[in-house]
Amino acid sequence: MGEPILARAQGTYIPSCNQCSLSNICLPIAVSHEDLYRLEAVVSQGKIFDRGELVFRQCDRFKSCFAVQGGAIKTYFVSEDGEKQVTGFYLPGEVVALDSVSTNHYSCSAEALERSSLCEIPLNRLEELAARIPSLQQHFFQLMSHEIQSGQQMSMLLSRRTAEERLASFLLSLSTRFNRRRLSPTHFRLPMARNDIANYLGLAVETVSRVLTRFQKQELVLFHGRNCTLVDIDGLKNIVHHYNSLCE
Amino acid sequence: MGEPILARAQGTYIPSCNQCSLSNICLPIAVSHEDLYRLEAVVSQGKIFDRGELVFRQCDRFKSCFAVQGGAIKTYFVSEDGEKQVTGFYLPGEVVALDSVSTNHYSCSAEALERSSLCEIPLNRLEELAARIPSLQQHFFQLMSHEIQSGQQMSMLLSRRTAEERLASFLLSLSTRFNRRRLSPTHFRLPMARNDIANYLGLAVETVSRVLTRFQKQELVLFHGRNCTLVDIDGLKNIVHHYNSLCE
DNA sequence: CGGTGGATTGAGCACACTCAAGCATTGTGG
């Protein structure tokens, strides 16, 4: 169904899952080459969203999940009293809206943090396909399970860790994820505002700012606005040493 | 393979999913009667665990999820530095270990808080079955998705809510879940210790204690040890009024 | 009985929040 939208994420046109540079970290990882064309028939490739544009809105009727192809997405929900809670940041190769599968509406809104390219995955059709391709079903189970686990790590972070520990592990998480994307793990641009980081980590913006400048004075990191250089990764890991759970 | 274990949860022997009083809130909800026998062939019914016994251990090889038939389970993981984090409480009809599907080991330990009866669901065989029974696959997706959503609500609770708000919503959550089980929503026995509650909610035990006695003085609840009576549910809801997300 | 683990209560302190002001960066219109 590749209605040929001008998909110019990262400057290159990506027409199919087959040729997508993310194929090893997105859905197709679990799919044999023979099955890829079936998947491509289901997924709408490379829809473009400008900075600030909403991919979907909390309470919209749920229809599809979205895989990030390029750019970055943040998700957030608004509670009854109007308070906003940022629930996640999604980088290329990651899948948005897994939390909404259980309901018939989106439980959060998704907003492009920069010009982004997304692949739409209609859930109905994916379910059909997953029933026929065992590895795809399994992969989807694993994606969701992994998101549950991250949520638990997040709870740990929010309830037991100091501001420094939260920010250190946040930066290291970004580093890891950029690295998996074959981008530099030590030099990257933060796609989100300090405000979003603060909200996500359960801190005040002021605290985020203070901690990051402290990190800078300790020569752990270097910031120029949103450009971030991790100078002393081990130093950061030292701060978080609690964080990762056991199992070798 | 219903090896006839002496399954005496709540004093009655429950031999099959078919006759299980939880069939409407556990897995079978989504399964037609013709498919039930196939599910029963996969699920091991009513294994008994005594108070304090571990159902599985963090880092054990992952094999199965477990549905609670009777009793109560807590899950927790231990981080590198030996700190414990309680990640959830599971009541009858709820499924444990969905977070471990993505790895080949359990990412947390599960412990019986009282004498409990569990049904073992081997994931391999469930996946096979799910591929053949669309509604089962869908139900499992929904279970996992719902767990992701709860995790997000939990993050909100941990990062933005006061001790009072956390405890009020904790009590209301228990109330709702007991109610779904057809038990009294206003009078129940807490299966877990104050310590577990504190850990789960990211508070110190002392704080939990103080807040609960405050609630008692305000005549919102009544405690005799672990026996809990919710006196003024609306009062409690008033305290949490933030909590639930939008969407009518 | 005394012993043990869980629960409660009190006093003091600290981390991160709030409020407030100032600074930097980006974008827009003249």
Place this chain on the structure above:
DNA sequence: CCACAATGCTTGAGTGTGCTCAATCCACCG
């Protein structure tokens, strides 16, 4: 290209919620 607004970010001062440490109380059980 500069002026200005708007927004995002930083820094400072003071406060409060919930933590820590410590003692006491209570229930259950050998």
